Amino acid sequence: MTDEQIKQAIIGIINDINPDEDTSNINPGERLRDQLDLDSMDFLDIVMELRKRYGVHVPDTDYEHLASLDSCVGYLRDKMAGKELVS
Amino acid sequence: MSHYDAIIIGAGMSGLGAGIRLAMFDKRVVVLERHYVWGGLNSFYQYKGHQFDVGLHAMTNYAERGAKGLPLTRLLKQLRIRWDELDLHQQGHSAVSFPGAKLKFSNDFELLRSEVATAFPDQIDGFDALTTAVREFNELDLTAPTLNAREIVESHISNPMLVDMIFCPLMFYGSARENDMDWDQFVVMFKSIFFEGFARPQAGVRHILKLLIDRYRKAGGELRMKTGVQRVLHENGRAIGVELDNGETLTADTVLSSAGLVETEKLCGAASLAARAGQRPAPQGKLSFTETINVLDKPAREIGIDETIIFFSNTERFNYAKPDALCDTSSGVICMPGNFDLPEPPNDHLVRITNIANFDRWNELKRNSGADIPVRAEADARTGMSAPPDAYNTAKREWYTRSCDHVLGHIPDFRPHTKLVDMFTPRTIRHYTGHEGGAVYGSPTKRRTGASGIEGLYIIGTDQGFLGIIGAMLSGISMANRWVLQRDNATVETT
Numbered sequence: 096m097t098d099e100q101i102k103q104a105i106i107g108i109i110n111d112i113n114p115d116e117d118t119s120n121i122n123p124g125e126r127l128r129d130q131l132d133l134d135s136m137d138f139l140d141i142v143m144e145l146r147k148r149y150g151v152h153v154p155d156t157d158y159e160h161l162a163s164l165d166s167c168v169g170y171l172r173d174k175m176a177g178k179e180l181v182s
Numbered sequence: 183m184s185h186y187d188a189i190i191i192g193a194g195m196s197g198l199g200a201g202i203r204l205a206m207f208d209k210r211v212v213v214l215e216r217h218y219v220w221g222g223l224n225s226f227y228q229y230k231g232h233q234f235d236v237g238l239h240a241m242t243n244y245a246e247r248g249a250k251g252l253p254l255t256r257l258l259k260q261l262r263i264r265w266d267e268l269d270l271h272q273q274g275h276s277a278v279s280f281p282g283a284k285l286k287f288s289n290d291f292e293l294l295r296s297e298v299a300t301a302f303p304d305q306i307d308g309f310d311a312l313t314t315a316v317r318e319f320n321e322l323d324l325t326a327p328t329l330n331a332r333e334i335v336e337s338h339i340s341n342p343m344l345v346d347m348i349f350c351p352l353m354f355y356g357s358a359r360e361n362d363m364d365w366d367q368f369v370v371m372f373k374s375i376f377f378e379g380f381a382r383p384q385a386g387v388r389h390i391l392k393l394l395i396d397r398y399r400k401a402g403g404e405l406r407m408k409t410g411v412q413r414v415l416h417e418n419g420r421a422i423g424v425e426l427d428n429g430e431t432l433t434a435d436t437v438l439s440s441a442g443l444v445e446t447e448k449l450c451g452a453a454s455l456a457a458r459a460g461q462r463p464a465p466q467g468k469l470s471f472t473e474t475i476n477v478l479d480k481p482a483r484e485i486g487i488d489e490t491i492i493f494f495s496n497t498e499r500f501n502y503a504k505p506d507a508l509c510d511t512s513s514g515v516i517c518m519p520g521n522f523d524l525p526e527p528p529n530d531h532l533v534r535i536t537n538i539a540n541f542d543r544w545n546e547l548k549r550n551s552g553a554d555i556p557v558r559a560e561a562d563a564r565t566g567m568s569a570p571p572d573a574y575n576t577a578k579r580e581w582y583t584r585s586c587d588h589v590l591g592h593i594p595d596f597r598p599h600t601k602l603v604d605m606f607t608p609r610t611i612r613h614y615t616g617h618e619g620g621a622v623y624g625s626p627t628k629r630r631t632g633a634s635g636i637e638g639l640y641i642i643g644t645d646q647g648f649l650g651i652i653g654a655m656l657s658g659i660s661m662a663n664r665w666v667l668q669r670d671n672a673t674v675e676t677t
Contacts, residue, residue, distance in 0.1 A: 113259045115265050132255060134251070134256065147207060155668075
């Protein structure tokens with residue numbers, strides 16, 4: 096999976112969690128929490144969807160790496176290698 | 183014998199909320215419901231061709247589409263429901279009506295504030311201070327100490343009637359305690375009613391339940407109706423499953439019970455559960471209600487009733503306590519569901535009146551077998567029913583009349599326009615919800631973390647402590663997250 100696809104994977108999950116949210120203008124360097132209505136329950140959902148869709152496990156202690164799209168890419172690049180984007 | 187990741191007792195708002203979460207993440211889950219209809223405390227029924235809701239006057243916690251950080255938005259995200267799927271329509275305005283004073287409020291908090299400023303000019307600074315205290319309190323902190331709300335409210339507001347006027351709607355819509363509330367529950371109710379406000383779907387509670395059931399089934403959850411739980415099975419302080427009324431045994435890693443705290447303790451063998459938790463058995467709630475549903479021949483607005491909901495007391499001091507008599511008709515809630523801002527005219531024009539009632543008094547009344555007879559005598563002639571009424575139905579008639587008479591200081595006389603009446607009592611509530619004593623809001627003791635004293639068995643719904651329909655669903659959701667999904671995620675690498 097390319098870096099761009101990893102971002103799309105995360106945005107796809109956020110769109111499913113909150114269909115009423117506009118995700119078209121997310122700044123990848125900025126914290127997701129500061130741009131979108133995401134609380135800790137939603138981060139649990141992102142983690143669980145990553146597991147369900149891509150078989151990727153993110154332990155509680157690593158949640159901080161999911162703060163922004165850029166940090167997601169850095170953290171998930173190895174874990175998502177060789178996986179197909181689920182739409 | 184079937185084994186599940188989770189068994190959920192009760193297909194009410196909390197059970198379905200929890201079920202959707204677990205099914206969504208591929209857990210093997212079953213929801214067990216003793217009755218043939220779902221919804222629990224917020225259900226529906228049909229009577230003489232009319233569709234009535236039980237419980238639901240209004241959904242509290244209204245939020246606009248996309249509003250950030252509010253309970254409704256949180257709920258929608260957790261259940262993956264779009265805002266417009268709920269089909270919410272806001273109230274016009276409601277009121278708290280006491281002798282010589284009336285405070286209107288709507289989903290715009292400024293209306294209530296200006297009403298207080300006008301009616302109680304010397305109290306507005308205190309009211310503002312109370313509002314700030316409510317705003318700043320984090321009700322989601324489950325570890326906060328339990329404080330008494332009355333003490334805090336009285337420290338800001340010195341006029342006793344205004345104190346009671348503020349408490350009145352909050353107590354009627356959620357308090358399991360007599361004449362006081364836990365501060366965190368007060369905050370939850372204050373925000374959900376006064377800051378956020380009322381709305382309802384055109385089709386009422388049915389619409390919400392249908393959404394939940396569809397979502398649950400689509401996610402792969404199993405629902406078993408007419409399936410009561412006889413016992414929760416546990417070994418060495420750990421829940422292992424349930425035994426059904428028909429003797430069948432189901433096993434599970436986790437059991438989530440929305441049956442109520444007292445009721446769940448009974449399912450486990452009350453003594454053993456309380457002893458394990460190092461606690462006395464939970465006290466049974468004392469607060470139950472009667473409700474009369476009047477079907478009018480024209481919209482309530484056409485006979486001069488403009489409010490959506492009126493919370494009233496005919497005495498300056500509001501007494502939120504179990505009455506000695508069958509009912510306390512000196513206070514209550516009057517709901518006109520047709521006065522929500524609905525896109526279509528409602529099927530029926532209703533006036534619903536809720537009063538506090540005494541379960542034990544209703545329960546001891548003799549009742550003949552067979553169908554209830556209509557509560558209004560004149561209806562008898564029409565339906566041709568001539569059986570002599572039993573004590574229970576005689577009491578229904580008597581208290582129906584009093585209940586209607588005692589709201590006439592707050593709304594115009596609607597009685598000549600009534601064409602059909604139904605009434606339910608604390609007995610009805612116990613029958614359909616299983617809540618001991620018909621205690622609508624459960625036990626005054628809450629288990630905010632869900633812990634029951636038995637590992638693997640958790641309390642959800644009313645007795646977990648989140649209130650209202652949105653609160654109940656969030657209760658199921660947050661307990662499913664906490665006790666199943668988060669744990670699962672924390673242990674996945676070692677299993």
